[in-house]
Amino acid sequence: MMLLLRIAATHIRNRMRQTVVSVLGVALGVGFSVAMASLMEGSQRDFTATLIDAIPHVEIVDEQRAPAEQPASTVYDAVAYSGLRPKEDLRGIRNPTEALAALRDWVDGKLAQRLSGQAVLRYSGQDIGMTLTGVDPKRELSVSKIRDDMREGSFEDLGTTANGLVIGDKAAERLGADVGDTVTLTSAGGVAKRFKIVGLFHTGITTSDEGLAYAPLKAVQILLEKPDVINSIAIRLDTIAQAKEVAARAERQLGYKAVSWEEANEGLMEAFFVRNVIMYTVVGAILVVAGFGIFNIVSTIVHEKSRDIAILKSLGFPESDIQQIFVLEGLVIGILGALAGSALGFGLSSYMATIRFEFTQDVEMTHLPIYFSWTHYIIACLLALFSSGIAGYIPARKAARLNPVDIIRGAT
Amino acid sequence: MSLPARRPAQAATTPALVEARDLTRILPAVVPVTLVQDVSFRIGKSEFVAITGPSGSGKSSLLYLLGLLDRPTSGKVFISGARTDDLSPAEMAHMRLEKLGFVFQFHFLLPEFTTLENVMIPMQKLGKLSAGDQLDHATALLADLGLEDFLHRRPAQLSGGQRQRVAVARALANSPDLILADEPTGSLDSVATEQVFDSLRKIVETQKTTVVAVTHDMDLAARMERRIHLVDGRIDWDRQQG
Ligand SMILES: Nc1ncnc2c1ncn2[C@@H]1O[C@H](COP(=O)(O)OP(=O)(O)O)[C@@H](O)[C@H]1O
Ligand SMILES: [Mg+2]
Numbered sequence: 306m307m308l309l310l311r312i313a314a315t316h317i318r319n320r321m322r323q324t325v326v327s328v329l330g331v332a333l334g335v336g337f338s339v340a341m342a343s344l345m346e347g348s349q350r351d352f353t354a355t356l357i358d359a360i361p362h363v364e365i366v367d368e369q370r371a372p373a374e375q376p377a378s379t380v381y382d383a384v385a386y387s388g389l390r391p392k393e394d395l396r397g398i399r400n401p402t403e404a405l406a407a408l409r410d411w412v413d414g415k416l417a418q419r420l421s422g423q424a425v426l427r428y429s430g431q432d433i434g435m436t437l438t439g440v441d442p443k444r445e446l447s448v449s450k451i452r453d454d455m456r457e458g459s460f461e462d463l464g465t466t467a468n469g470l471v472i473g474d475k476a477a478e479r480l481g482a483d484v485g486d487t488v489t490l491t492s493a494g495g496v497a498k499r500f501k502i503v504g505l506f507h508t509g510i511t512t513s514d515e516g517l518a519y520a521p522l523k524a525v526q527i528l529l530e531k532p533d534v535i536n537s538i539a540i541r542l543d544t545i546a547q548a549k550e551v552a553a554r555a556e557r558q559l560g561y562k563a564v565s566w567e568e569a570n571e572g573l574m575e576a577f578f579v580r581n582v583i584m585y586t587v588v589g590a591i592l593v594v595a596g597f598g599i600f601n602i603v604s605t606i607v608h609e610k611s612r613d614i615a616i617l618k619s620l621g622f623p624e625s626d627i628q629q630i631f632v633l634e635g636l637v638i639g640i641l642g643a644l645a646g647s648a649l650g651f652g653l654s655s656y657m658a659t660i661r662f663e664f665t666q667d668v669e670m671t672h673l674p675i676y677f678s679w680t681h682y683i684i685a686c687l688l689a690l691f692s693s694g695i696a697g698y699i700p701a702r703k704a705a706r707l708n709p710v711d712i713i714r715g716a717t
Numbered sequence: 718m719s720l721p722a723r724r725p726a727q728a729a730t731t732p733a734l735v736e737a738r739d740l741t742r743i744l745p746a747v748v749p750v751t752l753v754q755d756v757s758f759r760i761g762k763s764e765f766v767a768i769t770g771p772s773g774s775g776k777s778s779l780l781y782l783l784g785l786l787d788r789p790t791s792g793k794v795f796i797s798g799a800r801t802d803d804l805s806p807a808e809m810a811h812m813r814l815e816k817l818g819f820v821f822q823f824h825f826l827l828p829e830f831t832t833l834e835n836v837m838i839p840m841q842k843l844g845k846l847s848a849g850d851q852l853d854h855a856t857a858l859l860a861d862l863g864l865e866d867f868l869h870r871r872p873a874q875l876s877g878g879q880r881q882r883v884a885v886a887r888a889l890a891n892s893p894d895l896i897l898a899d900e901p902t903g904s905l906d907s908v909a910t911e912q913v914f915d916s917l918r919k920i921v922e923t924q925k926t927t928v929v930a931v932t933h934d935m936d937l938a939a940r941m942e943r944r945i946h947l948v949d950g951r952i953d954w955d956r957q958q959g
Contacts, residue, residue, distance in 0.1 A: 612825070613828075619786060620838065620839050620842070621812070621842065621843075622814075625807070626842075
């Protein structure tokens with residue numbers, strides 16, 4: 306083996322320039338794929354982390370998976386009905402106290418109950434439609450990161466001010482309102498109630514900053530005329546990975562639809578998957594090109610060294626040895642390229658991690674999210690070795706099959 | 718004749734070192750080419766045999782068959798009494814490594830390796846000797862052939878005669894039973910021819926190795942113990958001499 310490696314090494318050393326070019330080809334493939342992978346995974350992790358922080362891991366909402374059966378279809382055995390109005394549905398999770406207690410029994414995490422509805426916010430003659438969420442402020446803070454988004458005032462004040470209200474800074478700007486001002490909220494049912502702004506938040510998501518409002522649960526239940534009713538339970542788990550299981554179990558237990566964060570963001574997860582497929586396709590393509598370079602050089606060597614192949618065979622080296630020599634040549638180039646490429650990839654991603662961005666917009670990204678992972682290096686290097694192994698194997702087969710007699714005869 | 722006339726011991730009971738039995742090699746083609754036809758002979762231990770014949774008479778082809786580099790169309794080659802037609806390519810390669818040595822008309826050394834390395838490569842492949850013994854053995858072989866001052870030269874830095882002697886040393890590396898030489902002096906001047914011929918003769922005398930050498934040189938052929946003459950792929954005559 307050492308002998309074969311030495312023979313392979315002399316062959317490669319004799320074609321230094323071509324070897325360097327081939328090594329560079331592999332190195333570029335490995336380097337860029339590592340850098341790309343660390344950027345992609347970095348941004349994916351960054352995004353999911355932000356997302357997971359911003360939304361509940363599991364949310365139980367007052368819906369069933371299948372629409373409720375209408376009384377008509379339970380009474381009459383008919384195929385279709387027309388002209389029927391569906392039964393007025395009293396939406397909401399009934400017996401919230403029991404439901405919460407039942408969940409608390411087994412869920413490892415924090416729970417918060419909410420009641421959301423539409424209301425119109427009026428201040429100094431201006432109206433804005435709002436999604437108003439009634440919360441228990443302490444509980445809400447344990448399941449969401451709204452505290453980090455607070456710009457003025459405080460979210461906790463909802464607990465001390467019975468008619469406190471927290472709105473987004475965009476909405477406040479539009480209305481010209483500020484902390485301490487009193488505004489009027491009117492529900493769809495026509496109930497109006499005065500609220501005092503105790504805090505402003507800024508999430509960076511315009512629709513939220515313009516259209517979301519938080520108030521104490523009791524006050525919202527009164528405004529929406531739904532005493533003792535909630536319409537969602539948000540769960541923040543200690544172990545995020547359990548989200549799917551917890552959602553499934555909660556749904557079985559309570560009969561309400563429970564959505565895990567993965568389900569809620571299915572489209573996004575698919576997009577990430579597609580993005581990774583595209584990335585690895587590009588990486589694969591680069592490495593196939595690098596493989597052609599290796600194939601080319603090893604083929605050239607086999608052609609040039611046919612005389613040496615005949616000598617080795619006449620000396621008693623079996624075909625398998627000859628094949629190994631040339632596969633080794635491909636692999637040596639592949640290994641050199643993989644090492645150089647790993648260094649290049651590390652350098653590139655380290656450099657990218659230092660690049661800073663100044664956004665005039667309110668986007669929070671200030672630098673490229675780079676995620677360092679051995680997996681990226683291992684995958685890229687294995688792909689490079691695989692491609693160089695194949696690229697060496699094809700000419701090596703040819704070399705092993707050369708008939709020494711033909712070559713010895715040809716030389717005389 | 719400088720060599721004492723020795724009759725090879727070929728009692729019917731002792732197996733020949735190498736035996737050709739009805740060897741025929743036909744190249745398959747639209748018009749098949751017969752390289753070797755119905756060749757039979759037995760060569761014993763420490764014989765020094767010349768194969769002669771006009772150009773194209775099948776001498777090289779016969780040597781490739783004896784050296785297990787080529788397979789006969791029909792007939793068999795026996796080495797040390799054992800048939801070789803049932804060997805796998807890998808087994809044939811191992812037989813070449815262990816029992817056979819080749820010297821070709823052109824030196825066929827590996828150009829990137831030094832004299833010493835070229836001689837050591839078959840030893841390293843066989844792996845019977847320790848690294849230190851390999852070095853000692855290779856150095857001794859080269860010294861025997863008068864090459865002690867050229868151990869670390871590349872083939873390109875040697876004369877034709879020196880290269881050919883390195884090739885002889887390499888053929889001897891694993892102490893083979895049989896050395897097959899195809900016009901080993903064919904490309905050398907008379908001085909170098911004498912050196913290479915001497916080295917082959919010494920091998921036969923001192924190491925009891927059998928040497929079968931194809932040669933065009935009638936003077937050399939006359940100085941060997943036995944001569945097999947081929948014409949058109951057949952044995953024209955086969956006689957002891959000297
Ligand atoms: N591959 C081949 N195709 C056609 N003819 C060949 C081939 N190899 C050898 N020959 C012919 O076979 C004959 C024997 O060749 P060879 O054994 O080299 O003879 P020698 O060594 O005695 O000169 C020659 O006539 C040669 O031209
Ligand atoms: Mg010939």
